[in-house]
Amino acid sequence: MNGNGLISSIRRRLNTEEQLRINNPSPFEYLHRHMDDVLGDGGILKEVVQPGQGPPVPQNASVLMHYSGFLEYSDRPFETTTNLKHPRMMKLGRDVTLAGLEMGLLTMQKGEFSRFLLQPQYAYGELGCPPFIPAAAVVLYEVQILDFLDSGQVDDFMALSLEEQNTVPLSTLLEVVHTLRSFGNRCFKQSRYDNAKDRYKQALMLLGNREAQSSAEKERIKTALLPVYLNLSLTELRLDSPHKALKYGNKALEIDSANTKALFRCGQVRQGFCLFAFSDKNSQRALRA
Structure with missing residues (x-):
């Protein structure tokens, strides 16, 4: 067989193998299509x-x-x-x-x-x-x-100095706090209570560091603090820290003295852990709730 015949034979064999491959693709080749x-x-x-x-x-x-x-x-x-x-x-x-x-x-x-x-x-x-x-x-x-x-906004905000954070619009801070609470809520639902607590504490810190520029801003900050205190109260309850759970429940009651969740949470703590040594006004109300 001359050289040209050998090359033609190889080409025919390659064409046959290629046709077989096309007709019988591998799993990834099939997906590729x-x-x-x-x-x-x-x-x-x-x-x-x-x-x-x-x-x-x-x-x-x-x-x-x-x-x-x-x-x-x-x-x-x-x-x-x-x-x-x-x-x-x-x-x-x-x-x-x-x-x-x-x-x-x-x-x-x-x-x-x-x-x-x-x-x-x-x-x-x-x-x-x-x-x-x-x-x-x-x-x-x-x-x-x-x-x-979208945690990118949280990362960017946390990288700012305290002075820089106070120059950012309050609406941006509240968005960051909302994202942190969402993270915390997700961890809480997965029973990762320590991780949830960390997120809520971050949100609490950011709100606490904010220097309100007006009475209206102060009210918006208080409104944002309320659900964070409630989240922390329930999380501390899950972590078997009744004193801390009651502390955050009372913080919530300082913002809204008629808040049903806060009253219920404090009542849970006192009745569940028998912490009757507390005698402050909010705790007494919680016990009766």
Whole structure:
């Protein structure tokens, strides 16, 4: 067989193998056909399985999600959160460090379930992550966004000095406080009471540091303080700190002496822990409530 005949034979064999590959694609090749190119370079491919609603995940957000990572031909994930009843909030750029996954998350909405096929340069690189991720591995992530909070504003505000914080509009401070409370509430629902307490205490500190410029501002600050005191009171109760729970309940009553939640909370503390040594006016009212 002359040289040209050998080359023709090799070409025919390659064409046959290519046709077989097209007709019998690997799992990732099959997925590839049904996915959208996020960046335009083929490095991050996305398939929306279940659409979400609302705006996409913002930069620097903290995301509550379930996710699982797979290698090709593997039925079991090399990492997953689906076995957790309460996955933790993950901060983009800090807790989520895989470039492709982070970029993919920025395309998602609340409630969305999507798949992402990541090339090595957007995943674990040419070296992989032995012993679980081989070198130059393409990986698949399945992600469901449960919720997210825009924590970038909180980070920026907390980086300011006390003097700078007092020059920021009160409306911005109240937005930051609302986000911190939302973080705390999420932790509370997951029974992570220490984490919830930290968030509420941050909100309390920011409100306490604010220098009110008018009586109207002072009232808005008091209004914002009330739910924080109530949150702290219930959290301290869950942490078996009845004295602190009563303290924050009384703080709430100083703002609104008829507040039903505060009266009930103080009553819970006194009746549940038998703290009858307290004799202040608000505690007496709470006991009778």
